[in-house]
Amino acid sequence: TGMDGIVNEVCEAQGREHTAVETFAIAGLEQAPAHAEGTYRTxxxxxxxxxxxxxxxxxxxxxxxxxxxxxxxxxxxxxxxxxxxxxxxxxxxxxxxxxxxxxxxxxxxxxxxxxxxxxxxxxxxxxxxxxxxxxxxxxxxxxxxxxxxxxxxxxxxxxxxxxxxxxxxxxxxxxxxxxxxxxxxxxxxxxxxxxxxxxxxxxxxxxxxxxxxxxxxxxxxxxxxxxxxxxxxxxxxxxxxVDYFAVRPERGHWSLAVMLVLTQMSVGAFALEYVRHWHMQSITTDVNVTGPTIHWIASLLLGILGMSASVLHLGRPERAWRAWKGWRTSWLSREILGLALFATFASLYVFANVLTAGLELQEIETLQRFLGLGAVASGGAAVFASVMIYVATHRPLWTFGRTAIDFTLTAALLGVALTLAVTATTSPVFLGDLSARPHESLRRLCLAILALTGVRLLLEATLLRHLRDATMTPHRRAAMLLTGALSMSFVRRIFFGVLGGLILPTLLLAEPFWADGGYHPVFLAAASGLAWALVTTGELLSRHLFFLTSVAPQMPGVQR
Structure with missing residues (x-):
């Protein structure tokens, strides 16, 4: 018997009549042999x-x-x-x-x-x-x-x-x-x-x-x-x-947001302290290496933490070792290789500075400079690859200019904020030498945070001007998300950015802490650390919104 016979036998065994679906199926089976072969050929x-x-x-x-x-x-x-x-x-x-x-x-x-x-x-x-x-x-x-x-x-x-x-x-x-x-x-x-x-x-x-x-x-x-x-x-x-005018957030990818923010902060902070350290050595021989070493170690650990967070994004983290194989065409593979080189050079640089502390040999200094430059160059290449990962998707909001400025400002802002926090907590006055004064560089770091935060928030706010676009452009959709479904996330991002990047640095600048009678060193260190934590939180929220608002054209029927 054919399939129709099997259906009949099942219905008889269960003591019931054919359902509508079974009746339809039997009718189709009875007609199928006559035309199926010719139909399939066409x-x-x-x-x-x-x-x-x-x-x-x-x-x-x-x-x-x-x-x-x-x-x-x-x-x-x-x-x-x-x-x-x-x-x-x-x-x-x-x-x-x-x-x-x-x-x-x-x-x-x-x-x-x-x-x-x-x-x-x-x-x-x-x-x-x-x-x-x-x-x-x-x-x-x-x-x-x-x-x-x-x-x-x-x-x-x-x-x-x-x-x-x-x-x-x-x-x-x-x-x-x-x-x-x-x-x-x-x-x-x-x-x-x-x-x-x-x-x-x-x-x-x-x-x-x-x-x-x-x-x-x-x-x-x-x-x-x-x-x-x-x-x-x-x-x-x-x-x-039919759903063209619907505005929905994309996936937020929290693990990727954490990875991007921490690795960019790591590269920015390491590069800044590397330049500061060798600049100080070029103008004086009395350079305290304790602060820079702690700074480099903190930068390295944050970068490793960021790379570890990216593994949480994988569906099969045990196969993460395969991620480098597509380096010929994939910017994601290139980013991974760049970060691996950065971690390697940075680790060797830190070890070289710790193990050779107090030694003044030209060969050692040359090696340190080479390792430091290698870390800065590979870190910069990794950040560039991070930019290209999203540019390569051809999404309208992830253009090269916008994404490159976004990621570069994050690296610079968080690098300066971390440098401020480490410098404040490793200054001689905080460590017990009350006769010392905080370095003038703290003031310059606060000014840099103010400037970078102002530019950062201004650029993000400019997206709102697209609310006035005459047509439903991707930029208008993103602006509608920021003022609608994602409004609270956007408000929190602005709040943390203003508090940590504008108010606290202004508060530190308001008192002449580099002169007698200024802030207590414990308060100075706590305020600097809090500013870094708040700015980092703001950047995490910003990167989360970077994914959520990355709207793109879609085929009819694609449900996001």
């Missing part, structure tokens, strides 16, 4: 992909009813977990008084791009593009769960499965294609709206020049998607995704 290309071509999805939007059969078939075939979608169905809407109303269902999955950003950005080399079919394939066994591909893919195709600790995505049912069968989504569509076709690289590049796959979708020039949408309808000029 869902596949006439010939296999040849060099210079690749397989691609072709979607007939006129035939799509939005029933979701493709979604269900994909879910069942790939045994996906609840909430995990490799194929989605969204909607476009439009209409004007002079144009008919439009409600268009749009199915979408991985577009198996000619230049896949997920592949180029992956630090673990967990993606590959099949040389024969052009299918972009993800290797679950190589994935470390860093989720960077969820940021680099403009169509937000890769899905992070927390239960598995890895990312997964559509592979165009390559096993079925190898057997001469269409993907599950194409075979399940009752209207034959999805089929596989072979397209040339030249065709993909030419089609991508025209802009986007669909209204309001990401620019195709970035990754050169191979999917083709066909429709004979004339769409209204105002056609947009």
């Amino acid at each position: 869902l596949m290309p006439a010939t296999p992909a040849v060099p210079g071509t690749q397989y691609a999805f072709e979607v007939d939007l006129d035939a799509c009813s939005g029933c979701g059969s493709c979604v269900a078939a994909c879910h069942q075939k790939n045994d996906l977990h609840p909430g995990e979608l490799w194929r989605r169905v969204g909607y476009l809407v439009g209409g004007t008084p002079s144009e008919p109303a439009l409600l268009q269902a749009v199915p979408s999955a991985c577009h198996h791009c000619l230049e896949p950003a997920c592949l180029h950005g992956c630090p673990a080399v967990a993606y590959r593009k099949d040389p024969e079919t052009g299918i972009v394939i993800h290797s679950d066994s190589d994935c470390i769960g860093c989720q960077y591909c969820t940021l680099t893919c403009p169509y937000e195709v890769p899905h992070f499965d927390r239960s598995l600790g890895i990312v997964r995505k559509c592979d165009m049912c390559q096993d079925r294609l190898a057997a001469g069968e269409p993907p599950a989504c194409a075979q399940a569509c009752p209207h034959d709206a999805i089929r596989i076709t072979a397209v040339s690289a030249e065709e993909v590049r030419f089609a991508s020049e025209s802009g986007s796959l669909l209204p309001a979708a990401p620019d195709s020039k970035y990754t050169l998607p191979s999917t083709r949408y066909r429709s004979s309808k004339k769409w209204p000029a105002n056609t947009l995704p």
Whole structure:
């Protein structure tokens, strides 16, 4: 007996009649053999992909009813977990008084791009593009769960499965294609709206020049998607995704926020103290090495703590060692290598200063300078790689200029704030020499914190001017988030920044603590430490908002 016979036997054994679903299934099974073979043949290309071509999805939007059969078939075939979608169905809407109303269902999955950003950005080399079919394939066994591909893919195709600790995505049912069968989504569509076709690289590049796959979708020039949408309808000029005007925060990525802030503070503080120390040695031989050594150790430990925090972001932290493998194309791998070099040079520099304290040999001084310069250079390279990690996603708010200024100001501000705290707590007067006076540099450090904080807060506040944009730009969406769903986080960020970066430094400058009758050294150290803690908290909140407000164009049906 066939499948219909099995259904009948089950119903008889349970003493019940067919359900509506079972009745529908039996009817489909009775009709399927007559036309299935011919139908499946039309869902596949006439010939296999040849060099210079690749397989691609072709979607007939006129035939799509939005029933979701493709979604269900994909879910069942790939045994996906609840909430995990490799194929989605969204909607476009439009209409004007002079144009008919439009409600268009749009199915979408991985577009198996000619230049896949997920592949180029992956630090673990967990993606590959099949040389024969052009299918972009993800290797679950190589994935470390860093989720960077969820940021680099403009169509937000890769899905992070927390239960598995890895990312997964559509592979165009390559096993079925190898057997001469269409993907599950194409075979399940009752209207034959999805089929596989072979397209040339030249065709993909030419089609991508025209802009986007669909209204309001990401620019195709970035990754050169191979999917083709066909429709004979004339769409209204105002056609947009049904949820186009919805404003939602992105994921906050707290562990990444902590990593970025601490590593940037570490690099900034180390570089500042390195310059100060060698400048003092160039003008006097009586240089206290206790303070700088403590400062370098504090900077190094904060950097290591930041790097450790990044491991918490991984779905499979035990595979973190694989993160350097993609250094040829991935800025994330380059950031990791840069931070590793910074930690190595900084550690050797600290050890060299501690072990050779009191020795005045030219060879030792040359070695110290080399190690220090190596730490500063590799730390700067790591911060640059951090900038490029987010620039490479092509999100409108993560431009090179904006991100580079953002990260550089964080490194400078927190570097100065940490230097102030360490200098105040290691000054001779705080350590018991009441005849000594705090160094004049404390005043300069307070002035630097005031200036850097003022610039930092002013630049962040300028985003609010986009509330007056005439159209729903990404910058306007971010500004709406800061004044709406994320308003309390934004207020807290401003509060900590003003208190730690403006009020406390002003309070310290208001009293001539570098002269007789100034602040008590304990108060001076406590106020400096508190200013550093508050400024750091403000920067953590700022970096959290950096992720939450990174809105980007999206395909219809993508739920954030």
